[in-house]
Amino acid sequence: MTTQQNTQNSVAPLRISAGWQATPYSMVFLLFFLIPLGLILMVSFWEFNEYEMIPTFTWHSYISIFEGCTQLNEYGDTCVTLKTYGSTIRISLIVWFITLILGFSVAYFLAFCVRTTAMQTMLFVLCTVPFWTSNVIRMISWIPLLGRNGLVNQSLVGMGLVDQPVEWLLFSEFSVVLAFVHLYTMFMIVPIFNSMMRIDRSLIEAATDNGATAWQTLWSVIIPLSRTGIIIGSIFVITIVMGDFVTIGVMGGQQIASVGKIIQVQTSFLQFPLAAANAVILLLVVLMIIWGLTRLVDIRKEL
Amino acid sequence: MANQNFEPKRPAGYVGLLTVFVLFVIFLYGPMATIFILSFQGPDGGLTFPLQGVSLHWFYKLAEGLGVVDIGAALKRSLVLGLVVMSLTMVMSVLAGLAFRKKLRGGNALFYVTVASLIMPSIIVSLGIGLQFRLLDSALKWCFEYFAMTGMLDTFGTSLGLYSSALGAHLTWTLPFGLLIMFAVFNRFNPAYEEAAQDLGATHWQTFKHVVFPLIAPSVVGVGMFGFTLSWDEIARTSQAIGDVNTLPLELQGLTTTVTNPAIYALGSITTMVSFLVIGLTMLAVKLLSKRRT
Numbered sequence: 001m002t003t004q005q006n007t008q009n010s011v012a013p014l015r016i017s018a019g020w021q022a023t024p025y026s027m028v029f030l031l032f033f034l035i036p037l038g039l040i041l042m043v044s045f046w047e048f049n050e051y052e053m054i055p056t057f058t059w060h061s062y063i064s065i066f067e068g069c070t071q072l073n074e075y076g077d078t079c080v081t082l083k084t085y086g087s088t089i090r091i092s093l094i095v096w097f098i099t100l101i102l103g104f105s106v107a108y109f110l111a112f113c114v115r116t117t118a119m120q121t122m123l124f125v126l127c128t129v130p131f132w133t134s135n136v137i138r139m140i141s142w143i144p145l146l147g148r149n150g151l152v153n154q155s156l157v158g159m160g161l162v163d164q165p166v167e168w169l170l171f172s173e174f175s176v177v178l179a180f181v182h183l184y185t186m187f188m189i190v191p192i193f194n195s196m197m198r199i200d201r202s203l204i205e206a207a208t209d210n211g212a213t214a215w216q217t218l219w220s221v222i223i224p225l226s227r228t229g230i231i232i233g234s235i236f237v238i239t240i241v242m243g244d245f246v247t248i249g250v251m252g253g254q255q256i257a258s259v260g261k262i263i264q265v266q267t268s269f270l271q272f273p274l275a276a277a278n279a280v281i282l283l284l285v286v287l288m289i290i291w292g293l294t295r296l297v298d299i300r301k302e303l
Numbered sequence: 304m305a306n307q308n309f310e311p312k313r314p315a316g317y318v319g320l321l322t323v324f325v326l327f328v329i330f331l332y333g334p335m336a337t338i339f340i341l342s343f344q345g346p347d348g349g350l351t352f353p354l355q356g357v358s359l360h361w362f363y364k365l366a367e368g369l370g371v372v373d374i375g376a377a378l379k380r381s382l383v384l385g386l387v388v389m390s391l392t393m394v395m396s397v398l399a400g401l402a403f404r405k406k407l408r409g410g411n412a413l414f415y416v417t418v419a420s421l422i423m424p425s426i427i428v429s430l431g432i433g434l435q436f437r438l439l440d441s442a443l444k445w446c447f448e449y450f451a452m453t454g455m456l457d458t459f460g461t462s463l464g465l466y467s468s469a470l471g472a473h474l475t476w477t478l479p480f481g482l483l484i485m486f487a488v489f490n491r492f493n494p495a496y497e498e499a500a501q502d503l504g505a506t507h508w509q510t511f512k513h514v515v516f517p518l519i520a521p522s523v524v525g526v527g528m529f530g531f532t533l534s535w536d537e538i539a540r541t542s543q544a545i546g547d548v549n550t551l552p553l554e555l556q557g558l559t560t561t562v563t564n565p566a567i568y569a570l571g572s573i574t575t576m577v578s579f580l581v582i583g584l585t586m587l588a589v590k591l592l593s594k595r596r597t
Contacts, residue, residue: 017405018401018402018403018405018406018407018408018410019402019407019408021398021399021401021402022398022399022402022403022407022410022413024394024395024398024399025395025396025398025399025402025413025478025482026399026409026413028395028471028474028475028478029413029416029417029420029475029478031471032428032432032471032472032474032475033416033419033420033423033428033431033475034416035431035435036428036430036431036432036434036435037427037431039431039434039435039438040427040430040431040434043434052441102323102327105320105323105324106323106324106327108320109320109321109323109324110324113317113320113321123324126328127327127328127331129579129582130331130332130335132528132532132533132536132578132581132582133335133532133536133574133575133578133579134535134536134552134555134571134574134575134578135536135538135552136536136538136552136555136556136559137335137338137555137571137574137575138334138335139559140338140559140567140568140571141334141335141337141338141571142334143350143351144334144337144338144341144350144351144352145333145334145337147350147351149349149351150351150352151337151351151352154351154352182330182331182334185327214316235422236422239422239423239424240424242424243423243424243425243426243427243539244424244426244539245426245539246538246539246542246556249556250556250559254560260424260426260539263426263427263430264426264542264543267430267433267543272430272434272437275430276430276434279426279427279430279431282424282426282427283423283424283427286422286423286424290422
């Protein structure tokens with residue numbers, strides 16, 4: 001107890017109280033995060049016309065979003081909202097699966113196959129540098145490769161594998177998923193690598209000495225101990241893809257629907273109550289996913 | 304390999320994993336390399352290979368401007384905003400990081416808000432801030448009318464802007480990274496140095512200035528780099544929370560649908576070079592600061 005108090009006292013480097021030190025930081029999140037979120041919730045219950053928002057309390061926006069969602073239409077389809085959520089969730093799952101496998105493999109290579117720390121740091125930085133460059137540039141850099149006259153099509157036609165250039169390479173769901181994987185695998189690699197570096201190497205030796213095969217060691221030792229990283233990475237990737245409208249817009253040729261895109265379009269038409277209601281629903285869906293995932297870890301202990 | 308027995312065995316599947324890693328790095332950098340090469344496309348060349356000669360033609364075209372978009376002005380705006388975001392991120396993150404080392408009332412709540420901001424879909428944050436400032440506009444206009452301030456009423460446009468709403472939007476994205484880095488730093492920080500300084504009679508401020516800060520300085524530079532580069536490339540959170548002017552990435556996003564010549568690659572090469580320059584300078588600074596420490 002005394003040592004505890006000792007550290008408490010001596011750790012304080014400035015005599016300014018903790019509350020004051022955290023004030024600028026807290027104010028930013030109060031002003032630009034908590035209040036805006038509150039306003040979204042409030043405005044989602046407002047009315048609007050072509051010119052302005054009308055303060056009131058109504059469920060109109062929510063009702064119009066889910067209009068016709070209770071039954072299938074004559075073509076056997078559900079409503080636009082459910083379809084859009086369906087396709088957004090589907091893309092999220094595909095991207096999540098690919099980034100998880102790829103990110104885990106890369107992290108595993110960095111953590112267990114590279115011998116010197118210097119090399120490890122260098123290769124890790126090599127993987128993370130593109131994160132600090134422009135996302136849009138990284139997206140358009142696929143055009144010379146995947147376009148109608150791009151490198152891939154030139155080679156395919158040149159080798160005689162196809163007669164006509166393949167159209168679905170660019171501005172399609174394929175290019176959207178490819179761009180997501182390109183942009184966000186980093187969000188898987190970093191937390192998983194971080195978790196793997198904390199694994200006590202003697203545990204792996206022990207498993208091997210006791211006759212576990214490589215797969216058994218991977219499955220029963222490494223994966224369970226990397227769980228935190230896997231979950232944090234998954235949260236990042238899923239929430240980013242669920243709310244995205246930039247990548248889907250640019251790589252989908254502005255043709256593919258997503259929840260984020262709906263919100264963006266409604267905002268640009270000044271239909272704020274509708275956009276706000278959509279934002280609330282998106283938030284609930286994302287929160288449900290995160291809640292499911294975070295119950296398993298305490299992020300703070302992992303830093 | 305004579306001393307193979309003394310080396311730890313390569314894990315199973317080494318060759319496969321190495322292949323995956325190499326392919327992944329090519330996948331990461333290959334496309335960037337292609338647009339870098341294509342930005343030197345000859346005047347007659349198009350958006351794809353082959354290169355029709357090598358020239359700086361498209362960089363000159365870019366300098367002349369792309370249609371109605373003033374790239375120079377957008378570049379300057381993004382640069383200055385990035386520097387402001389960088390400075391604020393460094394100061395606020397360090398202060399908050401120090402606060403979290405003491406007993407901080409509401410610290411848990413603040414931490415959860417931080418994580419929430421990090422993983423909140425950006426479009427929601429952007430919409431919220433846009434909405435907030437539009438409501439503020441309405442309130443201000445109502446006030447001007449109420450107090451019959453006609454002068455203000457005529458001149459007032461909107462409170463949305465680069466250094467109000469857009470700055471706030473950027474900070475909600477950069478500060479969480481800043482604080483998490485500070486957590487990682489202070490988790491590994493040995494308080495013995497501080498105790499020693501204070502035992503020798505240093506004041507709190509002296510302890511911070513001469514002991515704590517030099518030790519955390521390389522990480523603070525890292526926080527600054529996060530602040531600048533994340534702001535420099537930010538689109539999603541800025542999109543709905545900016546008024547009439549646009550930042551460089553927003554202009555760039557618009558140009559992807561309108562510009563159909565390699566000038567856009569030239570622009571891409573320039574922005575990427577700025578990012579690389581900042582990363583390089585950061586690494587240099589971190590290295591120098593760490594060296595001074597020992």
